Amino acid sequence: MISCSLEAINNIPCLLLTLATILTVTLLIRNKQQRSKPAAGLNLPPGPWQLPIIGNIHQLIGHRQPHRRLRSLAHKYGPDVMSLQLGELSYIVISTPEAAQQVMKTHDLEFASRPSLLAPNVLFNGCKDIAFAPYGEYWRQMRKIGVLELFSGKRVQSFRRVREEEVSNLVDSIALLAETGEAVDLTSMMSAVTSAVTSRAAFGKAPELSDAFMMVVDHISDVIAGFKISDLYPSFESLPVLTGYRARLDRMREASHSILDRIIDEHKSRRRRAGLIEEDMVDVLLNHQENQDLGIPITDEVIKGVTLVSMLIFCFVLELFLAGIDTSTTAFEWIMSEMIVNPTVLKRAQEEVRQVFADGSVDEAGLRQLKYLDMVISEGLRLHPPVPLLLPRENAEKATLDAYDIPINTKVIVNAWTINRDSRYWTEPEKFYPERFMDGSVDYRGTHFQFIPFGAGRRMCPGMSFSLAIVKLTLASLLFHFRWRVPTEMTREGLDMTECFGAALRRKNALRLIPVLFDDIA
Numbered sequence: 255m256i257s258c259s260l261e262a263i264n265n266i267p268c269l270l271l272t273l274a275t276i277l278t279v280t281l282l283i284r285n286k287q288q289r290s291k292p293a294a295g296l297n298l299p300p301g302p303w304q305l306p307i308i309g310n311i312h313q314l315i316g317h318r319q320p321h322r323r324l325r326s327l328a329h330k331y332g333p334d335v336m337s338l339q340l341g342e343l344s345y346i347v348i349s350t351p352e353a354a355q356q357v358m359k360t361h362d363l364e365f366a367s368r369p370s371l372l373a374p375n376v377l378f379n380g381c382k383d384i385a386f387a388p389y390g391e392y393w394r395q396m397r398k399i400g401v402l403e404l405f406s407g408k409r410v411q412s413f414r415r416v417r418e419e420e421v422s423n424l425v426d427s428i429a430l431l432a433e434t435g436e437a438v439d440l441t442s443m444m445s446a447v448t449s450a451v452t453s454r455a456a457f458g459k460a461p462e463l464s465d466a467f468m469m470v471v472d473h474i475s476d477v478i479a480g481f482k483i484s485d486l487y488p489s490f491e492s493l494p495v496l497t498g499y500r501a502r503l504d505r506m507r508e509a510s511h512s513i514l515d516r517i518i519d520e521h522k523s524r525r526r527r528a529g530l531i532e533e534d535m536v537d538v539l540l541n542h543q544e545n546q547d548l549g550i551p552i553t554d555e556v557i558k559g560v561t562l563v564s565m566l567i568f569c570f571v572l573e574l575f576l577a578g579i580d581t582s583t584t585a586f587e588w589i590m591s592e593m594i595v596n597p598t599v600l601k602r603a604q605e606e607v608r609q610v611f612a613d614g615s616v617d618e619a620g621l622r623q624l625k626y627l628d629m630v631i632s633e634g635l636r637l638h639p640p641v642p643l644l645l646p647r648e649n650a651e652k653a654t655l656d657a658y659d660i661p662i663n664t665k666v667i668v669n670a671w672t673i674n675r676d677s678r679y680w681t682e683p684e685k686f687y688p689e690r691f692m693d694g695s696v697d698y699r700g701t702h703f704q705f706i707p708f709g710a711g712r713r714m715c716p717g718m719s720f721s722l723a724i725v726k727l728t729l730a731s732l733l734f735h736f737r738w739r740v741p742t743e744m745t746r747e748g749l750d751m752t753e754c755f756g757a758a759l760r761r762k763n764a765l766r767l768i769p770v771l772f773d774d775i776a
């Protein structure tokens with residue numbers, strides 16, 4: 255998912271420098287700019303001690319895995335709900351399924367907004383996307399269009415051929431490489447497949463322009479991941495030390511807008527030639543423009559010559575790329591890694607795939623018979639949620655959680671990684687054991703709060719089906735066509751499983767494995 259301010263805290267080297275600057279500047283002008291303090295007499299959730307000005311930032315500094323650090327802080331200071339002060343902003347951290355249910359079900363409406371962060375503000379013309387739009391009529395309309403038109407089961411189904419073609423190309427390239435006996439970089443390969451499927455779903459076949467768009471998106475992902483001091487000290491947004499970041503964001507927005515404008519123009523001229531066709535996501539939105547049934551009020555949203563519809567397309571498409579590619583690749587690489595270190599799981603999953611597709615080709619129609627693979631995917635998402643700290647939420651009114659008062663505009667971080675490993679709900683929670691999902695009583699669809707890789711409630715991920723369709727087809731195909739070995743210098747148990755916290759909780763090192771073609775399929 256798109257990076258949030260907190261995830262960045264692990265990216266500390268540049269933080270220290272920036273922090274020193276901020277501290278100095280803050281001390282100089284703190285009489286002018288006071289950070290807001292909650293009114294006295296409130297029953298706030300417990301939390302660790304705070305320093306003036308930086309609050310609890312020092313307790314996160316030096317910890318490269320903030321989800322793990324927040325778990326240990328929560329154990330000590332606030333097992334369910336913990337208060338943290340990060341710079342100018344008040345946060346609460348949610349670390350149990352019960353508290354998550356309070357936030358995302360019982361009080362879902364109260365906590366349905368998002369904090370305003372600089373990057374989405376600039377990139378999405380003032381958070382005009384789905385993920386970062388504040389709760390309200392605009393977000394509702396955007397989400398409705400997204401859920402009905404872009405991420406619905408019907409729409410995901412319509413990209414079946416695209417997925418099958420891209421995964422089949424992947425299998426062909428791996429088969430060629432298998433002849434060399436060398437390890438292949440499965441992480442990069444999966445990233446390429448996900449990007450190709452996403453770009454064809456969004457733009458249809460427009461390879462040159464979509465490649466250019468992908469390059470800008472990659473750059474955006476790099477720039478927005480990491481510590482963003484401007485999000486923790488919003489009153490200092492205009493300080494020179496921060497304006498460079500804003501200027502970079504501006505440039506990236508312009509670059510991606512201009513590529514997208516050309517893509518939209520191409521679509522429009524093709525539509526003029528071929529009549530109304532509904533092929534990809536840009537076409538779907540252009541159809542709505544022509545029918546004037548978007549439902550979003552057309553105010554004076556003409557920004558630098560960008561029409562409202564181009565802007566909507568821009569927000570949807572950019573979000574699709576930013577939200578979908580890293581998360582799906584991450585889910586895939588961890589599931590595959592866990593199967594490698596748990597050979598009995600790999601064997602069982604492989605037997606199932608080869609039995610279901612005994613006639614020799616993997617297709618999406620047969621995927622639903624892969625019940626064991628479903629359990630493997632669930633277990634992978636439980637142990638390695640690609641978004642370990644859910645996108646922050648915010649309450650637009652003051653609220654209460656259990657007995658605690660939560661002042662207005664508190665940022666809420668739900669630590670899904672910790673929640674998914676709660677030993678009160680999961681036996682041996684650190685173990686990769688897909689059979690725990692055998693009875694089908696718990697799933698990731700947002701009603702079981704001990705397992706929330708896609709979040710829950712109004713702001714739950716709408717891209718779940720889009721993502722799982724690619725992940726499952728790729729896993730099934732790779733298990734069907736190849737046996738997988740670790741490079742000779744390592745053992746299965748020795749496979750490096752180090753995490754790297756960023757836009758998604760990736761593997762630190764790419765997953766490199768040796769493919770061996772199943773003889774009878776060759």
Ligand code: HEM
Pocket residue numbers: 255384385386397405573574577578579581582585639640641644645706707708709710711712713714715716717718720721722
């Ligand atoms: C394995 C893959 C994915 C995972 C684990 C994932 C996870 C998440 C999570 C945890 C959230 C926040 C939910 C909350 O606040 O309760 C989210 C939001 C979102 N995701 Fe995903 N996501 C994935 C793939 C995708 C894809 C492929 C797309 C687009 C096609 C997408 C689009 C979005 C959007 C637009 C939101 C914001 C929803 C809102 O604020 O209303 N995600 N995702």
